[in-house]
Structure formats: structure tokens, C-alpha cells
């Protein structure tokens with residue numbers, strides 16, 4: 129096969145071509161990226177009615193030592209449920225409390241990942257009829273080993289009204305399966321509400337779990353699509369994500385049950401937190417009644433972009449961010465194009481948003497890749513979940529799309545089903561082929577993001593996913609690593625590259641160049657880079673004869689040129705907690721780098737050089 133590259137000609141790839149799509153699915157946020165360790169911190173997950181289900185909180189003690197119940201006495205207006213703990217035993221007298229006391233514990237999301245030497249901030253609210261002596265501790269899953277502890281002592285007058293308690297716990301041991309305990313050996317009645325435990329050290333102090341956030345940062349994403357996906361609208365509208373309920377002080381957020389992916393979220397990771405880093409399934413709102421929803425969207429945009437004196441901008445400012453966020457696009461709905469009321473409702477959103485914010489790009493749910501949209505839009509959303517062969521062939525999907533009109537936002541793509549398992553090399557290679565096609569068609573494709581991004585291995589609601597984690601471990605699937613090959617693409621120049629091959633179905637290639645400013649501190653060095661990306665989905669290696677024309681005499685540094693390859697022994701190979709690096713890119717020197725060179729492309733590989 130031959131690859132002819134003309135480096136003197138090219139076209140700019142959009143600055144925002146490759147980004148990420150974050151959805152609250154698979155515990156991506158609650159029990160994932162959001163570093164909160166306590167699950168159901170406000171005791172509302174069982175519903176607003178009492179008695180409520182406090183799961184996963186559990187009781188330490190028995191009927192003769194304490195009675196745990198819920199009532200609606202919380203000081204937080206939006207979430208009135210509080211935990212009531214009536215302690216029947218004492219440190220002296222006839223009913224002596226067991227060693228360590230009685231109380232409640234929270235195991236977090238399948239165990240809390242506690243690390244030796246790290247500090248955890250525990251905050252909660254209490255009220256009591258008498259004085260209190262509470263032991264706050266991080267322990268092993270059975271409560272027998274104490275990892276960190278703190279004693280909260282307060283007089284009756286200090287806690288007769290709801291009182292905020294904050295304490296720091298430094299872990300003296302590592303345990304991936306820890307729990308938070310609130311215990312006492314003093315008789316009396318104590319109410320608890322809004323119990324939070326978070327590592328002090330989160331990404332930029334914004335509350336994100338460092339290692340997971342770093343995986344995202346390493347992709348150098350140019351945009352973030354959020355919060356869904358199906359999560360945003362819910363199976364039923366009553367369970368949709370309501371942004372207004374997810375901003376302001378965390379203690380006053382009611383949380384909600386995500387009825388598509390079927391789990392509770394405390395909404396600690398809310399609209400504001402998303403910004404620090406865009407109809408429901410079953411019921412439809414009639415177009416004649418949609419205006420309140422349009423107003424809610426306008427308020428949401430004002431929250432992100434309004435100045436600090438505007439109604440909703442001032443709420444953002446009060447949360448510590450007076451400057452507006454860079455919100456540029458709004459998608460109306462998610463996969464809703466076939467719905468009866470979609471077009472009517474969409475146009476109401478479109479007109480109102482454009483009137484107030486003419487620069488915001490509006491994204492329609494209808495597919496404009498094959499025929500023009502029948503309504504106004506700046507972008508159209510395109511989702512694809514398919515087999516490996518089909519995904520690979522979709523490298524040509526946008527070749528014949530009209531070059532005028534709204535551009536595509538490929539906001540969800542992935543190989544699924546048997547080809548993918550929980551994240552195979554095969555899936556990643558096919559996606560790599562598709563992404564090369566997007567790069568080449570980036571005059572009509574404006575943005576692209578893989579889906580879903582995260583999965584907590586304890587609760588897979590969807591497979592495969594890009595990043596797999598539990599309370600203490602994580603790894604990228606091959607699909608994650610393929611995305612890393614496109615880190616330099618956004619804003620680069622797509623060079624004219626012609627692939628001449630008689631096995632065109634199994635190999636695709638592209639060439640880009642970009643400028644990289646480094647060491648800006650003392651001087652500015654501009655270096656021209658060029659990258660050739662090749663996917664070989666065939667079963668034999670290909671000798672690729674590469675010829676690069678149009679390079680200035682000194683514009684290519686041949687010595688030290690490298691080749692990065694993603695491959696493995698078996699197409700269905702996957703990474704795992706046991707073998708997190710089984711399928712990861714490997715870097716070698718490109719020995720014979722030259723304007724004309726032969727490069728061996730291994731079978732079943734993604735290669736860049």
C-alpha cells in the first residue's frame with residue numbers, strides 16, 4: 129500500500145473536534161468522578177415520605193440499644209427527611225452500650241476507597257435533645273479496624289437547633305472497602321442530616337476524584353457535553369434532571385432518582401459542578417404547554433453566562449464563580465427526533481434561545497447526514513452504536529454529506545455487542561477507523577465524543593465504556609486509548625493524503641500537522657509536527673510506502689521520530705483491573721524516518737508516526 133501526503137496543502141480541523149461526553153450512567157458521577165464518599169447523604173433516596181428507606185446506611189446496634197427512624201424535621205427546606213437516632217443504652221447504668229457504641233454507618237458506593245496519609249473532610253448536621261458525644265470514624269467494612277477517628281462533643285445548648293459539624297480525618301491505613309461510622313455511647317435522641325465525607329485533595333479543589341479526572345484531562349478534550357444522554361430527560365418527566373435543584377448549597381439539593389439508569393444521585397455533581405469542567409422517554413409535553421420548559425432552559429443559560437447581577441448569574445456568583453462560563457452550545461432533547469411533539473417544541477426552544485443568545489449554537493436531534501433537516505439548526509446530533517465491521521465502514525459515513533447546512537455533532541459513538549464485550553481491541557480499532565473518517569470530514573463534522581465515558585465496575589448499566597473504575601482502581605479500555613491518538617487533531621491541519629491500496633477495506637489513514645508552542649516561559653519555540661495515523665483491521669501486516677511532499681527543507685525533524693502502536697495478540701483482548709495495561713499504546717523509535725519511507729503496519733493495529 130502507498131500513502132502519498134502533500135504537506136503543502138491542507139485544511140484546518142475545527143478547534144473543538146474531539147471532546148468528551150459525560151453522562152450520569154454506570155455511577156459515572158455519583159460513586160465515580162464526584163469524589164463524595166457517602167451515598168444518600170441526605171437520607172432522601174427512599175423518597176420524601178416517611179418512614180423512608182435509608183439504604184445504603186445501616187445500623188450498628190440492636191433493638192435494645194437504639195431505634196433508628198426517619199422524620200421530616202430537617203432544617204433544609206427542599207429535603208426535609210432527617211435521620212432520627214434514639215439511643216437506649218448508655219456508658220453506665222443497666223443498659224450499657226456495646227464497645228465502640230451504637231449508631232449508623234455508610235459503606236459508600238461498594239466500599240469507600242480510603243488511602244493512608246490522606247485527609248478526609250466529614251461534614252454533617254445534627255440536632256439533639258441533650259449533650260452529644262459522637263465518634264466519627266472511617267473503618268474497615270466490618271467496623272473492626274479503625275482507619276481514622278474524631279470525637280465530637282457538644283453541650284445540649286450547642287446542638288438544640290440544627291448545627292453544622294465539620295471534622296478532618298487522617299487515614300492511618302489504606303482500605304478500598306471502608307465505611308463511615310457515626311456512633312455514640314450516650315443515651316438520648318440525635319437527628320442527623322446531610323452527611324458528607326470527601327477527600328480534601330480533589331482535582332483543582334472542585335470536588336472531582338483526581339485520578340479519574342486526570343484520565344479525562346489526558347485526552348485533551350476540547351468540549352464537554354453533559355449531563356446526558358437519557359439521564360437528562362428521564363424515563364418519565366417527573367424524574368428528569370432539573371438543573372435548578374442541582375445548584376446552590378449542596379445541603380439544600382434534594383437529589384433525584386435517575387429512572388433510566390435506575391439509581392439515586394444526591395446531585396452533588398450538579399449543573400454548577402458540570403460547568404466547572406448541555407421531553408423524557410415516555411411522556412411528552414405538548415407544544416402549547418412547553419413555554420415553562422423553554423424558560424427553564426433560558427434561566428439555565430443565564431446561570432452559566434449571565435453577568436453576576438442577573439437573576440441566575442447572581443446564584444452562580446454566590447457559589448463562588450462571578451465570571452460567566454463558556455457555554456457555547458445547547459442541544460434540544462436527546463434522541464427525540466421521532467417524537468410527535470419534537471419539531472414543535474424544538475422550534476420554541478430554538479427561537480427563544482436565539483433571540484436572547486444569538487451566538488449559541490443550537491443542536492437538533494434529527495439526523496442531517498443523508499438529507500437536509502426540515503428545520504433550522506446550527507448542528508445536528510448523530511449517535512452510532514454498532515458492530516465493529518459496520519463502525520469501520522462508517523469511516524465513509526460523512527463523505528457524501530452535503531457540504532452546506534448544519535454540521536454534525538457525533539455526540540455518541542461506540543462499537544457495542546459481541547465485538548466489544550466490555551471493551552475490546554477490535555472495538556477500539558473500528559472506532560479508530562471511524563474517527564479517521566471524521567477527521568477527514570471535519571468540514572462537515574464539528575464535534576465528536578465517545579459514549580459512555582465511565583463505568584463503576586460494581587454497577588454496569590451499559591457496556592462498553594471508556595474508563596472502568598471501582599473505589600480504588602481504574603483503567604482505560606482500548607477505546608479510551610484510541611481516543612488519545614486524536615489528542616492533537618482538534619485545531620490541526622488535515623493534510624492531503626491519498627491511500628493507494630488493493631485492500632482498501634482493511635486499512636485507512638490520515639495525515640495532520642500542527643504547531644506546538646512549548647517553553648513559553650523563556651522563549652517561544654514553534655515546532656511543526658506531523659502525524660500519520662493508520663488503522664489496519666486486516667489479518668496480515670501491510671508494508672506502507674509513505675511519501676511526503678511539500679515539506680520545507682528544515683520543517684521535519686527525522687531523528688528521534690517515533691511510532692506509536694495500539695495492538696495485542698488477540699482481537700478480543702481487553703484490559704482489566706488485573707491487567708490494566710494489556711492493550712495500551714506502545715512507543716518505539718521510527719528507525720528509517722524519511723520523506724520516503726517504508727513502515728510496517730501490523731495486522732489489527734492502530735499506528736501513528
Ligand code: AHR
Pocket residue numbers: 151153356357358359462463511540579580590
Ligand atoms: O450512552 C448511553 C446512552 O445511549 C445515552 O444515554 C443515550 O443518549 C443513548 O441511547
